[in-house]
Amino acid sequence: MNVKKIVLAGLFIALEVISTRFLSIQTPVLRIGFTFIPTALSACILGPLFAGITAGLADVIGMMLFPAEGAYFPGFTLSAFLAGAIYGLFFYKKPVRFWRVCLAVLIITIFVNLGLDTLWLWMLTGKGILGLLPARMMKSAIMFPIQVITIQVVWKSLAASLKHRLSFGGTN
Template structure:
């Protein structure tokens, strides 16, 4: 299936009440995980790791890039509003990076067989297109830290954690197969 057809099919998913209900639950889970499971390392406060990617991956696999982008972007906004609206406040550029992450996961994982290769490609694309270059650029400007210094620190943490994310995503495959069987 071409990428444009994935977007069209994902958009059509939004016409189903069941899809809206599941996306709302994934959004709620994204907000909860965004608030309670994200943490920063004491020696690197500009690197945030957590488990809020799980509902985005689930949404991307089940309903595609449009739904995953909505859950990812809205989840970021709601997490900021509910958790700590004064820390860095809302940054639309960072939210756009989260939306792109949802799109990338959706394009790669939607209507795929969810093989390990697909998961690795999705995570590598998110790291190489969003998390490392774009988010680092935005944080560099916000924190007034040289880009390449910040990039090295973030890469040292995010690449190994990316491997852990791939393993966690692979572990939820049986759950996703059960959900997909119910969906159809």
Template sequence: MEKYKGNITTRKLVMASFLTALSIIFTRFLFLMVPLAGLPALRLSFGESPIMLSGVLFGPLLGGLTGLAADLIGVVVNPQGAYFPGFTLSSILWGVIPGFISMYFKKVDNERDYSITNSLLIFLLICGLIKGFFSQDILSIKEGSIYLYDNLLSIPIMVLYIGVFVVLVLLPIFLRGKLNNKSYFSFDKIVLMVSISYIIVSLGLNTLWLSIMFKKGFLILFPGRLLSSIVSIPMHSMIISIFMKYFKYAVRE
């Protein structure tokens, strides 16, 4: 594995600028907004992937600058509601956190396999999601049956949900070695970086910013955002892993 080199070159700046443009396009134009508690609180997009990729390839400084530029330029190009500085901080952290983690992996040349750790993280997120749904009375048990709000969940639907959750838990293990990039990071390390970033930024900070903006309780918004993270973590991880195969030349000295 190549050791980390922290110097900023013209090539890195150009590639970071390109990733900034990709993030703006994905975030501001190619997204799906899902309402939670009657509010537009859940955005599904791939805008974070280019920012995280910038952090992974170029380190926390350029990763953070990519996130900063993507948010500020995106607000000018296509503003979506009132500007809130908390989301600018979140955008910066999307690049900084993977950048620091990638520096650690590059420095120690860690050959450890994190696939089981990633599956355990996704399993814990799913358990938290289920607990959150029950605490918010989205799911309930009445007379030995499970209800979604006031609608009885049929056995086929329950089996489908369980099957999807099982696939999500086993996905990191199944893809172990299939999307590896030997020059930089194996897929399990990418999933770990994405998972840590999502827990801190999306589940933590962004949910807090939304609760402040819309004056809604943190726990009211949390279950839906947790569901989004469970689905988004594997998807972002695969996108970043695939992109790295085409961007790896950008960090060659």
């Protein structure tokens, strides 16, 4: 286990918890924020498995430190893990390409955010899926270009610097 990876994972967990709990707008069925940035960056640097674990741990730790209304629900931890892993599959050791960012964000938006997260909310709230979807779809439509542009700009601006400073000398 690489000490640098563990330290970076801890840093990304802290960034995800802070951005989720303090820098997001939260309603019972929507969260609007920039948690995707540390998740995507951890995927670029740590790879799919570590990014997934980091995102999942951030969800669990965030819930333990700052419990929201209701009990902990593991479905959202699975969603966080999958988002980190998907970003990792598209970004880790790959060139910065606009289509790659679009595809990763699209898959996460459709299958994780609109699919699984809506399912988890239905299970928790009992509200009909068709009642939950319109607001969630609108939020996703607004956030999609914001996520794509933000990830593209941040990844591109940090790619050269990260390549030299964070070489791990091994594989994931």
